[in-house]
Amino acid sequence: MSKLDAILEQVDTNMSASVDKLVHFLTFPSVSSQPEGKEGILACSDWLKSELGKLGFDVQVVETAGHPLVMARTGSDSGGVKALFYGHYDVQPAEPLDAWITPPFQPAIRDEDGLKRIYARGASDSKSQVWSVLEAFRAWKETAGDLPIDAIILLEGEEETGSPSLPEFVEIHRDALSCDVAFISDSDMWSPARPAITTHLKGLLHEKVTIHAPNGDLHSGHFGNVAVNPVRVLARILASIHDDRGRVTINGFYDGVEPVSPALRDQWQALDITEALSGVSVAGGPDEGGGYGPIELMWGRPGIDFNGLVGGNTGPGERSVLPGSASARLSFRLVGRQRPEDVRAKFRSFVEAGLPVGCRVEFEGCGGSSAVSVNDAGPYVAATARALDCEWAQPTLIKGTGGTIPLIELLTNSLNVDCIVTGFILADDAIHAPNERYDVERLRKGIRSWVRILSELANFKRGSNE
């Protein structure tokens, strides 16, 4: 039996313990966007420190202005390449809680469709992704001794809030983070049989907009037909952001957008859209009226989305209130050379221009990230694809995503490191939604994939690109 086969067998043998550890990881309510999540964040980062220590890494929990990062590295010099492995241990809020079939932080394993599915917030995005890497390290060490590379592990606690502390962290720890290649373990497969490496990632900014009427709450029976209603103002502004086909009407929004190359477009158009959407219906959705297919819309076109809406009476009963204010949350997904601050300024001017006399608008939002494209002709992309091809039934797809991972922009632009973005999330894992799930077989194949990637990396020389 080859060394690789022995390590892969160790992965299979150890699966029961791997699942138990992941389940424990999933019990921490590490919700980064809610103040009440702080306790779960801290407990989770402490637990990760302890687990990484047991695996033989030098670990530190690095405090930031927000939530801490867990940073670990192999203690001795392997003589191999320096590779960074990034993941995040924070999760999205679990609300609405009553939509979950089992409580979001009490992981439950259910037999469904021939799979053992683990239900929990973070089951797919992204604790299973983090855990697959760590179990690969464990299997390697238990079977073959030291890793064949110098590994740096970086686990973030603010990914779901746009990574506000990461730029300063990367700037401060430039030397410690310097590496030959960085693996970003937080992305999806093309289909259950086909793995993927994501090379096109969109930029992102969030805005919250609140329309304030000149008055506070009023009786709608008395004043509804004569005083301005901020819900109506907000609805009119939101409705005017897109035309009938979903194309953004904000002046200059598309500045800096670059067309997808004809070659890549052809490749994307050849894909089976049913597989890409995995049960999600796009009936009635936007298409810009520009002849873009669904995949190009998702991976190659910028957009503005509405994530939340609240105003006036949100309770169960009727109430004759003319609300004093109404607000919406929006997110902007950017491509090409669109700049977040430029898009933000144009959006705010657009809203202000639509504001009736007497009303006032309040904006919340700062920062944001630009789009990133990773060079998909480099040797690490090819090595990773070879590794994945061996584990999965279908060949690796080089793809794009509408999602955003802020670290990639920082590593690419600040540290000039090649980033390999891969992971095993599927579209119907219900990430960011109630009943998020992952399956045990995918966990097993994910761990084995990382073992195979380590085995490929053993062939590289430090500082080399071949």
Add this chain to the structure above:
Amino acid sequence: MSKLDAILEQVDTNMSASVDKLVHFLTFPSVSSQPEGKEGILACSDWLKSELGKLGFDVQVVETAGHPLVMARTGSDSGGVKALFYGHYDVQPAEPLDAWITPPFQPAIRDEDGLKRIYARGASDSKSQVWSVLEAFRAWKETAGDLPIDAIILLEGEEETGSPSLPEFVEIHRDALSCDVAFISDSDMWSPARPAITTHLKGLLHEKVTIHAPNGDLHSGHFGNVAVNPVRVLARILASIHDDRGRVTINGFYDGVEPVSPALRDQWQALDITEALSGVSVAGGPDEGGGYGPIELMWGRPGIDFNGLVGGNTGPGERSVLPGSASARLSFRLVGRQRPEDVRAKFRSFVEAGLPVGCRVEFEGCGGSSAVSVNDAGPYVAATARALDCEWAQPTLIKGTGGTIPLIELLTNSLNVDCIVTGFILADDAIHAPNERYDVERLRKGIRSWVRILSELANFKRGSNE
């Protein structure tokens, strides 16, 4: 000293006790639209039964499918007219609680602007209105013995939810409710110096509309640019309900609307709009572009208002969610011969026509009331105006309102009774809003007003209209 003067003096002497009793009345959290309000509703109706019993009335608490009504009557035959006095003891929800300077069900009396202001939910709408009538009865009885009329008192617990049980109640108790005149004590003054009798009341219906996407919640980064967003669909539908000037665009909405008579219009246009609005700004508000002044818009024109809005992420943090649904609450204020069911059907067709393929709409709402106009040339209107003229600094105004009191339609149309709608609410009492308030001096003059009305009623013969 005349008998009337002696009774009025008794009102003044007894004010401290009157305030204490009202304060106790205000401690009941009798919120009719929330399930958790039931306990407060029941405790409040029991307390009212006890208080009316102590005042010498025959009282019963009448159960309904919803909340109970408290019905009381004078025990002996006075030989005078039969007069019904209606009020409601239920209140609007108090949310948002953190906007209150003192807790909504712990009444606080504050010295402000030379007034003693009572802060509490229901302080103005409508517990002080109910209490003014009862204290007038108390002063009369303590000073002069039996009332000069046969009084029927009807206190409702569902006014703020559109009085769903009232039609059946009125039908069942037709005989017990038969009377010469009905006083509806739940309306506003023109200004702090000028009392009013309201003869034009709008009809009302509520609708809740929920747009369901074909999918549940999704990750907006992945699917935001290609799957339909129900917030966007809802915003577009709400935005299209009115044109730029606030005129409703729903086909046939204005069917049955009757123009205000030129004489009434002249009278309304002569009023000081600043007094009518009492600090409320109408900047940026709708005007239909039809040359209507603010008073005609409030009292004489129908409208559609947005009372609430909710969808997706309503929490404090950012969340990349493409919501699975979004909903809005609307209220429709009707005039003339507009029929609630007709307006509801037209609205629903309008929404359905604006729905993209793949989306589904869900409506909640039933019932509703038509507009009512009371004959303002009758003798009871004149008698009430004489009474009010004696108490207040300026002469009584005959006015309209955008508000709705379902009982009036029932009494006018079912029992053919003249309804006199009066009360002492002011526009800046913050009814239906946080920090609702009323002042002690207005309570005193309100009680005295009802004593003067009783004194006028003593001159009427039973069954007479003169």
